[in-house]
Amino acid sequence: MLPYTTLLQIDKASPQPVYQQIAGQIVQHIRSGVLKPGALLPGTRELASQLSLHRKTIVAAYNELLSQGWLEVTPKKGFNITRDLPELTARSLRPDQSAAYDNRMAVPFYGQKAAMTTKANEPPIRLVVDDGHPDPRLTPLPLLLMREYASRIKHAQRPTIIPGSLTAGTQRLRTTLAGYLQRSRGIQAGAEHLIVTHGAQMSIYLAAKTLLRPGDYAIIGDPIYPVAAQVLENTGARIIRIPVDDHGMDITAIEKACKRYPVKLLYLIPHHHHPTTVTLSPERRLRLLDLCTTYNFAILEDDYDYDYHYNILPHLPLASYRHQGRVIYIGSFSKSLASSVRLGFMVAPADFITQAAQYRRLIDLRNDNILEDALATLITNGDIHRYLKKANKTYSERLNNLDQLLRTHLADRIIYHRPTGGMAAWVRFKPGYDLRQIAQRAAKKGLYISNGKDYNNAGIPFNGLRIGFASLLPEEMNAAIGILSQSI
Amino acid sequence: MLPYTTLLQIDKASPQPVYQQIAGQIVQHIRSGVLKPGALLPGTRELASQLSLHRKTIVAAYNELLSQGWLEVTPKKGFNITRDLPELTARSLRPDQSAAYDNRMAVPFYGQKAAMTTKANEPPIRLVVDDGHPDPRLTPLPLLLMREYASRIKHAQRPTIIPGSLTAGTQRLRTTLAGYLQRSRGIQAGAEHLIVTHGAQMSIYLAAKTLLRPGDYAIIGDPIYPVAAQVLENTGARIIRIPVDDHGMDITAIEKACKRYPVKLLYLIPHHHHPTTVTLSPERRLRLLDLCTTYNFAILEDDYDYDYHYNILPHLPLASYRHQGRVIYIGSFSKSLASSVRLGFMVAPADFITQAAQYRRLIDLRNDNILEDALATLITNGDIHRYLKKANKTYSERLNNLDQLLRTHLADRIIYHRPTGGMAAWVRFKPGYDLRQIAQRAAKKGLYISNGKDYNNAGIPFNGLRIGFASLLPEEMNAAIGILSQSI
Numbered sequence: 016m017l018p019y020t021t022l023l024q025i026d027k028a029s030p031q032p033v034y035q036q037i038a039g040q041i042v043q044h045i046r047s048g049v050l051k052p053g054a055l056l057p058g059t060r061e062l063a064s065q066l067s068l069h070r071k072t073i074v075a076a077y078n079e080l081l082s083q084g085w086l087e088v089t090p091k092k093g094f095n096i097t098r099d100l101p102e103l104t105a106r107s108l109r110p111d112q113s114a115a116y117d118n119r120m121a122v123p124f125y126g127q128k129a130a131m132t133t134k135a136n137e138p139p140i141r142l143v144v145d146d147g148h149p150d151p152r153l154t155p156l157p158l159l160l161m162r163e164y165a166s167r168i169k170h171a172q173r174p175t176i177i178p179g180s181l182t183a184g185t186q187r188l189r190t191t192l193a194g195y196l197q198r199s200r201g202i203q204a205g206a207e208h209l210i211v212t213h214g215a216q217m218s219i220y221l222a223a224k225t226l227l228r229p230g231d232y233a234i235i236g237d238p239i240y241p242v243a244a245q246v247l248e249n250t251g252a253r254i255i256r257i258p259v260d261d262h263g264m265d266i267t268a269i270e271k272a273c274k275r276y277p278v279k280l281l282y283l284i285p286h287h288h289h290p291t292t293v294t295l296s297p298e299r300r301l302r303l304l305d306l307c308t309t310y311n312f313a314i315l316e317d318d319y320d321y322d323y324h325y326n327i328l329p330h331l332p333l334a335s336y337r338h339q340g341r342v343i344y345i346g347s348f349s350k351s352l353a354s355s356v357r358l359g360f361m362v363a364p365a366d367f368i369t370q371a372a373q374y375r376r377l378i379d380l381r382n383d384n385i386l387e388d389a390l391a392t393l394i395t396n397g398d399i400h401r402y403l404k405k406a407n408k409t410y411s412e413r414l415n416n417l418d419q420l421l422r423t424h425l426a427d428r429i430i431y432h433r434p435t436g437g438m439a440a441w442v443r444f445k446p447g448y449d450l451r452q453i454a455q456r457a458a459k460k461g462l463y464i465s466n467g468k469d470y471n472n473a474g475i476p477f478n479g480l481r482i483g484f485a486s487l488l489p490e491e492m493n494a495a496i497g498i499l500s501q502s503i
Numbered sequence: 504m505l506p507y508t509t510l511l512q513i514d515k516a517s518p519q520p521v522y523q524q525i526a527g528q529i530v531q532h533i534r535s536g537v538l539k540p541g542a543l544l545p546g547t548r549e550l551a552s553q554l555s556l557h558r559k560t561i562v563a564a565y566n567e568l569l570s571q572g573w574l575e576v577t578p579k580k581g582f583n584i585t586r587d588l589p590e591l592t593a594r595s596l597r598p599d600q601s602a603a604y605d606n607r608m609a610v611p612f613y614g615q616k617a618a619m620t621t622k623a624n625e626p627p628i629r630l631v632v633d634d635g636h637p638d639p640r641l642t643p644l645p646l647l648l649m650r651e652y653a654s655r656i657k658h659a660q661r662p663t664i665i666p667g668s669l670t671a672g673t674q675r676l677r678t679t680l681a682g683y684l685q686r687s688r689g690i691q692a693g694a695e696h697l698i699v700t701h702g703a704q705m706s707i708y709l710a711a712k713t714l715l716r717p718g719d720y721a722i723i724g725d726p727i728y729p730v731a732a733q734v735l736e737n738t739g740a741r742i743i744r745i746p747v748d749d750h751g752m753d754i755t756a757i758e759k760a761c762k763r764y765p766v767k768l769l770y771l772i773p774h775h776h777h778p779t780t781v782t783l784s785p786e787r788r789l790r791l792l793d794l795c796t797t798y799n800f801a802i803l804e805d806d807y808d809y810d811y812h813y814n815i816l817p818h819l820p821l822a823s824y825r826h827q828g829r830v831i832y833i834g835s836f837s838k839s840l841a842s843s844v845r846l847g848f849m850v851a852p853a854d855f856i857t858q859a860a861q862y863r864r865l866i867d868l869r870n871d872n873i874l875e876d877a878l879a880t881l882i883t884n885g886d887i888h889r890y891l892k893k894a895n896k897t898y899s900e901r902l903n904n905l906d907q908l909l910r911t912h913l914a915d916r917i918i919y920h921r922p923t924g925g926m927a928a929w930v931r932f933k934p935g936y937d938l939r940q941i942a943q944r945a946a947k948k949g950l951y952i953s954n955g956k957d958y959n960n961a962g963i964p965f966n967g968l969r970i971g972f973a974s975l976l977p978e979e980m981n982a983a984i985g986i987l988s989q990s991i
Contacts, residue, residue: 038816079816115691120852121828122801124714143663151659158656165649171639175631203603220866226612246865313610328567340609355871364608377734378708385843
């Protein structure tokens with residue numbers, strides 16, 4: 016007789032019912048070779064007594080193993096392990112060792128096989144300078160959103176959602192959003208021109224996958240938001256990089272590229288270009304709209320930062336101009352509500368939205384529809400509008416503070432232009448000040464700053480980083496810039 | 504003088520500040536040709552008086568237009584529209600007409616250009632038979648989740664999240680999930696083997712994109728969950744379809760395929776195969792594990808339905824067996840919490856998870872980290888375990904009810920085997936009963952059922968549908984089957 020009190024460890028605090036624990040552990044012992052094919056198990060009364068359990072529990076465990084084919088009944092003897100389980104004798108390793116996941120996938124896969132990052136003995140980070148995020152301590156919106164969400168759950172009705180009908184978002188949010196975009200930025204679109212996504216990144220991906228195939232031509236700025244560039248590269252498209260100066264992308268260079276290549280898509284950040292924070296001038300906007308008509312390419316307008324402007328009016332999006340079905344407009348609520356809230360959208364002609372929604376099903380069936388409807392309520396009752404007014408005031412003061420700090424402590428070591436909006440400043444260190452080393456030294460003092468490696472031109476770093484000023488209180492930013500200047 | 508009181512419509516209830524409304528509308532009128540380049544605007548005092556606004560508001564509007572380049576100052580005269588705006592004279596269409604989004608994208612894109620669906624005069628749907636979803640009225644979990652979420656927001660700390668560190672999920676949820684998978688189903692994995700996604704669909708997509716390239720070979724069951732098949736096809740892989748019988752996929756046929764082709768991936772639904780609800784037998788599981796070692800392919804184990812079994816023990820996942828880094832395990836909380844809650848996960852060797860996370864950034868930066876940590880609390884404090892026990896009891900009774908209804912009302916017209924778990928039954932109509940017509944007639948009586956077109960073999964429909972029994976109360980299911988039998 017095997018030592019069943021040792022072999023079968025019952026954990027009454029476990030979420031798994033006891034009879035399932037017993038059955039599962041017997042299977043493990045069969046697989047590991049402890050229980051051999053044909054071996055007789057103790058009777059239910061006997062095992063129950065050994066384990067101090069009710070006999071019914073053992074009967075339930077054995078019945079499950081019978082129904083699953085692991086046990087057989089031998090008349091007048093009792094239960095034994097099934098005899099013809101294939102190749103069980105070869106499985107004699109201990110289950111906890113042999114079944115564990117490891118670091119290496121046995122089957123080859125694609126992409127660089129990145130080493131696991133080891134973070135041993137890193138000093139703790141106490142302060143993080145991000146690349147432009149709202150302050151979660153400032154906004155009441157996620158709390159209002161969750162209250163509205165909870166109230167909607169409490170009054171849950173009989174579900175009448177037709178399967179597959181939520182891929183592009185709820186009808187309520189799409190309709191509300193269409194009105195909001197009309198009122199706040201002059202975009203003339205209906206619910207059928209809108210897809211709600213899990214954030215601006217998903218919108219970029221869907222637009223790129225719907226428009227581009229390997230060998231197609233796409234234009235991006237240089238420098239650029241690196242993850243957007245990676246998406247376009249991932250489609251297999253050929254990427255043309257156009258310099259970004261103080262007024263945005265160089266339109267003359269774009270026109271030259273269009274004359275030479277059949278450009279399909281241009282990716283654009285019209286407000287507060289990432290990383291350099293410049294805004295595309297109205298004159299260039301008009302020229303770009305002309306170019307897209309002449310050369311028939313689509314403009315992917317990533318206006319993630321429309322909501323934040325300090326003492327200056329935002330430009331109306333290209334999507335509000337006469338674009339004849341060539342501008343795809345992308346926005347996000349992650350910047351206006353909180354980075355944690357993952358809700359973005361895309362506006363485009365209806366046939367394109369239909370196709371993008373079909374692709375969206377492949378990567379992500381849908382959003383949380385209750386969250387979507389809760390957001391619609393916050394838009395309708397003006398909560399978002401009220402908060403944005405307050406946030407613009409606070410972030411404007413925080414930008415003033417950062418501006419003052421940079422001028423006082425770093426003026427002769429950096430190149431920097433005060434941004435007109437958004438949540439980050441673009442700061443480049445002058446030659447001789449190596450940002451990678453500065454970031455390393457800052458980390459040792461408990462401050463995280465970007466080392467700027469994502470921002471480079473053909474591998475040569477711009478030696479620059481975005482300093483997000485929105486998410487830190489003035490005293491926190493004072494401390495951060497203090498550590499930063501000590502780290503140079 | 505133009506009729507400015509007509510041209511400029513102020514909406515004080517709008518979220519947009521009044522000065523921005525004025526500036527925005529002036530821009531619209533410039534673009535539409537109503538205001539020509541060089542035209543003089545009324546003085547600030549005069550316009551303020553006409554519109555009954557404070558003069559400061561007009562000054563703010565004009566200043567914004569100046570800073571944006573739309574206006575110039577002519578000394579001693581006032582403000583006029585900038586003269587050298589390019590090609591403005593050509594823009595004489597009314598803005599509300601010319602800028603509106605339409606049905607057609609001007610730039611060609613990929614995929615079928617689906618016509619917009621028109622749903623005119625459809626009778627309202629009062630009752631929906633889904634393909635297997637939980638009942639949102641039954642579960643308290645989303646409410647508990649949102650309460651935990653709200654409590655976490657209220658105590659928001661200074662953000663110390665390093666940008667990019669949340670792509671695979673919070674450390675807290677990944678660690679909690681690793682323990683939960685160990686306790687509930689014997690999977691031996693750590694946080695580094697886990698990525699949290701926005702649902703099982705995203706996990707499938709990430710695994711497919713990381714493993715497959717055009718021309719690679721992948722195996723799926725036939726019939727199969729159609730959206731998973733579409734994902735594999737989308738990678739450009741060559742798809743081998745293996746028949747699914749009453750014990751799951753035909754392993755002998757899989758072995759034949761492996762001898763002939765260099766198979767890279769096998770997609771598997773081990774419990775309650777979609778659509779047919781059969782479960783892969785233990786004997787076949789062992790044979791499949793041997794095959795994947797012999798022929799070195801990965802198994803993508805989509806165990807979305809592990810949590811629901813009635814009077815029967817679930818099989819341990821293949822991922823809990825000795826798989827030597829070849830099983831990628833996928834699960835979801837959308838089935839255990841509510842369909843609206845979008846949280847799924849994937850378990851795999853660490854190097855594969857690292858690569859999948861890199862791809863995930865392209866399609867979706869990350870989940871809501873507060874939601875992730877709230878879920879971790881529900882796992883840790885046992886809420887999910889307690890609810891699943893209750894839900895299994897309720898859904899088991901609802902299955903009994905459906906089983907009785909089908910036997911009483913439809914027995915001679917359908918082929919159907921009672922499932923052992925999950926949330927749906929697979930019902931095929933016998934020849935002579937056309938499901939498409941039945942679904943159309945049911946819709947006219949206010950009942951939505953699937954017309955089965957997604958389930959077919961080489962275009963020939965199986966004439967079958969999944970009847971989700973979990974989400975409807977017994978009296979609702981009685982009504983649904985009543986309408987269904989009247990529609991035949």
